Amino acid sequence: MTSRATLTALVCLAGIVTTVPAYADFDACLAGIQGQAAAAGVSAQAFRAATKGIEYDDKVIELSQKQPEFKTPIWDYMAALVDDERVEDGKAAMRRNAQALATAEQRYGVDRHVIAAVWGVESNFGKNLGTMPLVQSLATLACSGNRRRDFFRGELLATLKIIERGDIEPSRLTGSWAGAFGQTQFMPSTYQRLAVDLDGDGRRDVVDSTADAVGSTANFLRAAKWSNGMGWGYEVKLPRGFNTAAAGRTRKHPVGHWTSLGVTKLDGSALSASGPVGILAPAGANGPAFLVTKNFDSIYSYNAAESYGLAIAVLSDRLRGRAGVQAEWPTDDPPLSRAERRDLQVRLTRKGYDVGEPDGKVGEKTREAIKAVERSLGMPLTGRPGGKVLQALGG
Template structure:
């Protein structure tokens, strides 16, 4: 079923005028080839034509593809922005509001509701930052121009067109990240096809507008990824001085008793206990925080294939349970900033005449350029990093 496509098409039609004629012709040629592939996947020509009519490539996506924060940002900065007091409080409020949906997802799939909420918080800030890029446009651009993984993005485009054809989600609502992830918990279209479930009983799978559908679908994902009910994801540990970094690694699992025999303890000094295998990860090296991680951490990791991402979800879930945050200091003399501190930094930059746009705590190019100027003035390497030294200099 094809429904309510007009708003999405009108929003995109104006983009074609901003694209050079040669690029438009190249894009249309690529779309023609994709149309044939779609037909082979059972997607009607009508569905394809209506979904792609008037769109132009979004070339900014290729730049975003090379600047993914999970791999470009120091781990302490990444976690400081995602697991701060503000997000913890917002998360507790969201869990109270949607407690029944989270409880039923936990009961149905055997996945800790706090971890489900952790995914929700990291992926979309509990539905506040779902993303606004039209999926068909983003994935068509990547299928035609991505320097790598074109086949993957082509498959995601086909899955998106199938969602449109099946009528699960209003196509006008199919907006998300540059890479095509969408909804409260940011499923890729192919993941949606495989694992999305109806959580509110209305007969549809709509992770864009239904929180119950989103949290049940996420619980299903984690269960299928190997989550074991009753097993912790892990916890912070203290390493002995003799610990070799060669022993670390998410995949280098061994019985807890083996780690205990080496002198590894919980961060508070208590001995390790439990009859399961685990690895140890040291995201900033052995001089920084260390964590025991189990197969449940692997399940969370599989959501986005980045250890920093997996830690953000796990630690946010712990904080929403009321557990403390990381206790070991990061190996840096320039402390990371929370989102509230980043907003303060942006306000201070604005008061000094820098144009950084709206002080929203999100560090975009304007803010980075302003920070670089401040870093030069205070004798730091101009990297554009929102750190404690820059904030203190601005306060002074």
């Protein structure tokens, strides 16, 4: 497990809390965890330093229970994660950290553009690390009445070991409500297994050392069996009437199988790839489609969702100078980039709607404002940040 607030696997934990203990139980729970921590080699001094002043955090429980009400269409998901702004920021970040990326690529055998794409999607190249204190969040989840408390207790113990070893200062251990942290959003147990000290300073610091963060990500992908020289795949053209029930990352066949069904490269030429490959059709037979190799599975393992893997894959292509998705998404309402979403929020603010700071992140306030605009214009109520609403709001 690696991911943070946008991580799909952790979102699946939503709704797991059944009861919330009395606040008086929190200290007793922590005392019990201290015994486990001591048995795992965490000193009493380190435990006290890590847990001093922490409190049971209702916000963590609220976030863990919150079910997402809005299902993001794949075209909106991709537009927000793989836009021109992120590509340009990524190319600049790669130039600034060229040596670290080259070392990670050489040492672990993972393409630097894929490493950088994970970095970009997970934290916007180190800009968005998450602000929730890890020890407090994980202690809250470990001491609450949910069926995953043993999982979170394990993650808390892993966090305490990080502190005991001195790799990362406790004050720098912030992240998502569920415990993912650092520039490429590792869960603490994943950190324990796979984090590396790429910069050679004796600490595995995935928070403040970009070299350690990208090196650790490369090590993760190597462990997930990334094979350099193969690539993740490429966009393809499906024949008319293609049965999308045959598509999916796990439904891999030799290239000849897909060729016999009429699948071609975008220019109509024959497919080429080594080993079994699958076909992704995330928007159905009328949308863009992609041939994916076993390297796509390595990306997928970082955060188990095909849409997430596709965002990483396409961003990696664009960082190396290749084109993004070429086929049109099956929608008559164009998706918005982050810059366009910020523009949308500015226009909503001018109309008197409270959407908070225009940051391009579409939350509940922005969606409610969009619905109000849609209602006033007689449009279907979707709450979706699309081109039609942006145009309707004017300049």
